[in-house]
Amino acid sequence: MAELLVKNGFVYDPLNGVNGEKMDLFAKDGKIVDKLNGRRKRIVDASGMIVMPGGVDIHSHIAGPKVNAGRLLRPEDHYRDVEPKTDKTRSGVGRSIPSTFTTGYRYARLGYTTVMEPAMPPLLARHVHEELNDTPMIDKAAFPLLSDCWFVLEPLQKGLIEEAAAYVAWAMEATRGYAIKLVNPGGLEAWGFGRNVRNIDDTVPHFNITPREIIRGLCRVNRLLHLPHSIHVHTNNLGKPGNYETCLETMKCVEDLAPSDSRPVIHVTHLQFSSFKGDDWQTFESGAEEIARYVNTHNHVTTDMGQVVFTDTTTMTADGPFQYILYQLSHNKWVNNDVEIETSAGIVPFTYKRSSFVHATQWSIGLELALLVNDPWRMYMTTDHPNAAPFIFYPKIISWLVSRIAREKLLNKVSKRARHKSLLPTIDREYTFYELAIATRAGQAKSLGLKDKGHLGVGADADIAIYNVNPEEVDPSKQYKRVRKAFKNAEYTIKDGQIVVKKGEVVKPVDGRIFWVKPELSSSRMEISPKLKEAFEDYYTVQYENYIVPEHHLAHSHPISIKTEV
Amino acid sequence: MNLRPKYLFKVPVEAQSISPDNFARKTQDEIAKLPTWEGNKQRALSELFEIDSESTDKPENVSIRVHGDVSRVKRIGFAMTAGEIIVHRDAGVHLGEEMKGGRITVGGNADSWLGAMMKDGTIEVKGNAGDYVGAAYRGSVKGMRGGTIIIHGSSGNELGYFMRKGLIKVYGNTAQFAGLHMKNGTILVMGSSDGRVGAEMTGGKIIVNGRLNEVLPTFLIDSIKQKVKVDGDEVAGPFYTFVGDTVEEGEGKLYVSKTANPHLKFYEQFL
Numbered sequence: 001m002a003e004l005l006v007k008n009g010f011v012y013d014p015l016n017g018v019n020g021e022k023m024d025l026f027a028k029d030g031k032i033v034d035k036l037n038g039r040r041k042r043i044v045d046a047s048g049m050i051v052m053p054g055g056v057d058i059h060s061h062i063a064g065p066k067v068n069a070g071r072l073l074r075p076e077d078h079y080r081d082v083e084p085k086t087d088k089t090r091s092g093v094g095r096s097i098p099s100t101f102t103t104g105y106r107y108a109r110l111g112y113t114t115v116m117e118p119a120m121p122p123l124l125a126r127h128v129h130e131e132l133n134d135t136p137m138i139d140k141a142a143f144p145l146l147s148d149c150w151f152v153l154e155p156l157q158k159g160l161i162e163e164a165a166a167y168v169a170w171a172m173e174a175t176r177g178y179a180i181k182l183v184n185p186g187g188l189e190a191w192g193f194g195r196n197v198r199n200i201d202d203t204v205p206h207f208n209i210t211p212r213e214i215i216r217g218l219c220r221v222n223r224l225l226h227l228p229h230s231i232h233v234h235t236n237n238l239g240k241p242g243n244y245e246t247c248l249e250t251m252k253c254v255e256d257l258a259p260s261d262s263r264p265v266i267h268v269t270h271l272q273f274s275s276f277k278g279d280d281w282q283t284f285e286s287g288a289e290e291i292a293r294y295v296n297t298h299n300h301v302t303t304d305m306g307q308v309v310f311t312d313t314t315t316m317t318a319d320g321p322f323q324y325i326l327y328q329l330s331h332n333k334w335v336n337n338d339v340e341i342e343t344s345a346g347i348v349p350f351t352y353k354r355s356s357f358v359h360a361t362q363w364s365i366g367l368e369l370a371l372l373v374n375d376p377w378r379m380y381m382t383t384d385h386p387n388a389a390p391f392i393f394y395p396k397i398i399s400w401l402v403s404r405i406a407r408e409k410l411l412n413k414v415s416k417r418a419r420h421k422s423l424l425p426t427i428d429r430e431y432t433f434y435e436l437a438i439a440t441r442a443g444q445a446k447s448l449g450l451k452d453k454g455h456l457g458v459g460a461d462a463d464i465a466i467y468n469v470n471p472e473e474v475d476p477s478k479q480y481k482r483v484r485k486a487f488k489n490a491e492y493t494i495k496d497g498q499i500v501v502k503k504g505e506v507v508k509p510v511d512g513r514i515f516w517v518k519p520e521l522s523s524s525r526m527e528i529s530p531k532l533k534e535a536f537e538d539y540y541t542v543q544y545e546n547y548i549v550p551e552h553h554l555a556h557s558h559p560i561s562i563k564t565e566v
Numbered sequence: 567m568n569l570r571p572k573y574l575f576k577v578p579v580e581a582q583s584i585s586p587d588n589f590a591r592k593t594q595d596e597i598a599k600l601p602t603w604e605g606n607k608q609r610a611l612s613e614l615f616e617i618d619s620e621s622t623d624k625p626e627n628v629s630i631r632v633h634g635d636v637s638r639v640k641r642i643g644f645a646m647t648a649g650e651i652i653v654h655r656d657a658g659v660h661l662g663e664e665m666k667g668g669r670i671t672v673g674g675n676a677d678s679w680l681g682a683m684m685k686d687g688t689i690e691v692k693g694n695a696g697d698y699v700g701a702a703y704r705g706s707v708k709g710m711r712g713g714t715i716i717i718h719g720s721s722g723n724e725l726g727y728f729m730r731k732g733l734i735k736v737y738g739n740t741a742q743f744a745g746l747h748m749k750n751g752t753i754l755v756m757g758s759s760d761g762r763v764g765a766e767m768t769g770g771k772i773i774v775n776g777r778l779n780e781v782l783p784t785f786l787i788d789s790i791k792q793k794v795k796v797d798g799d800e801v802a803g804p805f806y807t808f809v810g811d812t813v814e815e816g817e818g819k820l821y822v823s824k825t826a827n828p829h830l831k832f833y834e835q836f837l
Binding site for chain 2: 073074075076077079332333
């Protein structure tokens with residue numbers, strides 16, 4: 001593989017403490033190296049441009065049965081956003097739920113190189129991986145939904161943490177998953193019976209267990225297995241007024257499980273949807289201040305924004321009961337599904353309107369959280385694609401983060417009531433490029449435990465994004481439009497040392513890897529299979545043997561072996 | 567301006583470039599080069615049509631006359647904002663789709679998706695129209711949002727599907743599901759209907775002046791009205807007035823002629 005030199009860029013590499021220094025980067029065989037020996041090398045002139053590690057998205061629904069059902073549900077969404085094929089790329093359609101290839105191309109154009117699919121029903125893992133196989137340009141991983149699976153609930157209600165851990169370890173390997181995902185823990189099991197849980201101490205029907213026990217149990221499982229990422233939690237009561245208290249409770253309930261090295265043990269995802277105050281939609285207001293205060297004083301939590309953008313999009317979560325509420329609010333067409341003994345799912349097309357008090361407040365909450373949480377290492381930029389907005393709107397969100405003027409300009413156009421209640425006018429903070437690099441790549445890679453991602457130190461994957469904006473000349477606060485434009489189309493995206501995007505156009509389609517974890521259990525725990533096989537006969541419509549996704553099913557499998565305590 | 571097909575098209579032709587907005591301020595050469603598709607092959611407009619044009623300044627002053635058989639030509643007048651198109655014989659599907667202004671006249675019949683998602687302007691068809699007149703695109707909930715469609719003949723199924731505003735007048739008959747999912751606006755059918763009128767409508771009004779075998783059971787009788795106002799004019803009744811569709815908690819109005827439908831007399835006992 002040819003060698004590559006990236007010359008003269010302003011490098012932002014927060015994991016190595018590099019803050020806008022003018023320096024050269026060297027890549028060889030897909031890795032960053034400290035010098036080059038060969039004479040034949042490609043030179044990328046990044047003079048006057050920002051150089052960052054390739055973007056990392058910790059939470060984006062890009063593949064799987066739910067995403068595909070969303071595509072089928074929304075022909076009108078694709079109709080206005082068609083990408084014809086070119087010499088290099090395949091054709092596809094966009095918008096809120098782009099087809100697989102288009103998803104890969106569009107992420108690459110934004111300078112992203114690693115994306116996490118955060119909701120994989122274990123039973124339908126094959127479908128997820130088939131779509132991930134067909135999503136080019138980016139490295140990927142998927143998080144299996146484990147919070148409502150009977151094989152997790154049964155040992156946890158008996159307090160058998162090690163047994164639960166053995167199942168989770170098996171499930172990670174069987175589904176080729178990467179992290180433990182919890183969605184409305186307990187609530188989805190209840191949804192199978194048309195019910196939900198009201199708070200984290202409510203009992204799950206037919207199981208003598210509460211969401212608190214599930215969260216704590218899986219948090220301990222996560223520690224026993226030494227999984228690279230923490231537990232990834234979509235809280236109970238998501239999307240309901242007053243849920244900020246549930247969110248605080250959720251974060252508090254694992255406080256004592258934090259290790260002494262202050263490694264985060266819980267990631268509360270799309271925090272905006274969990275920061276609602278008020279008793280109903282009439283008294284609805286922002287709970288961002290309380291949530292941010294808690295996050296600022298507790299190191300065991302990482303979060304991401306789930307930022308709303310005013311646009312037409314498609315909401316899709318594994319949270320069936322929440323989607324049912326959304327359907328009742330919007331009266332739109334919808335899909336709901338119960339995945340056997342594991343999880344559920346729902347899809348509702350949704351339009352966020354500036355004129356709506358609730359939607360405008362949601363928009364404000366996302367930004368308030370991002371600006372009030374002081375530590376960008378624990379607050380990442382996402383839209384929970386496509387729930388709060390499609391990921392193509394990231395450059396817009398960047399402009400709101402770096403410029404007070406940009407966000408106030410929009411604030412003046414939103415619902416008057418929302419504007420008067422918004423905290424945004426009281427917040428002066430503006431992200432620097434350094435903080436932006438943390439919130440969009442370095443922090444997320446660190447939280448995910450992806451050691452070769454999110455930085456440009458020697459040995460890291462040579463995933464580099466170059467944006468054509470000069471930090472010495474452009475004042476992002478005032479010239480936010482320049483920043484937005486630059487981040488919309490990366491000047492160069494380099495994936496594994498190869499130039500894949502040039503001036504916002506895909507010049508070289510490449511396949512990405514699929515990461516998954518391979519926990520190593522002690523020999524006594526390996527004997528989980530006979531019992532599990534029996535349970536499969538009782539509970540599932542598929543056979544044990546057919547359930548496991550074979551490794552050769554993954555086009556570019558990249559297992560990460562981990563030593564466990566089980 | 568005159569357009570005439572050079573030969574009888576065997577495969578569908580996509581001709582959304584035929585619109586006053588695209589023809590205005592262009593020389594004959596530029597118009598000749600406008601892109602179209604014949605099946606999967608891209609063609610210049612002049613490869614398919616004989617064009618005889620004069621230069622015009624504004625779309626408002628452009629009048630395009632389409633001669634010959636264009637029943638396989640799709641999307642004529644797509645998103646036009648002003649001016650006029652006259653199709654002398656039958657027109658193909660998606661005529662006047664997303665139209666925003668101006669006028670389209672069809673001498674013969676129009677195929678399906680006539681005036682789909684149109685916002686303003688007028689379409690008049692001397693003959694019959696196909697299915698999905700003034701409808702929303704598949705999956706969309708935004709159908710016709712303004713303007714007027716007048717059909718002198720009959721129309722097919724799902725007339726005014728997801729209609730939100732505007733007026734559709736059918737002087738002949740209409741097939742099933744007129745006003746399906748309708749939210750607002752007016753549909754006037756002077757002839758008869760094959761039934762299921764107003765299914766899942768939430769607002770707007772539908773007038774059936776002829777025979778309607780059956781009103782959906784989810785519509786409730788409200789009153790008998792002597793006349794109904796349509797776009798400033800009055801249509802003389804008397805009409806049975808129904809409200810529905812109750813499955814969608816709708817408040818749409820369905821007016822059905824009393825004289826043409828003596829078999830609906832049993833509803834009077836519920837008044």
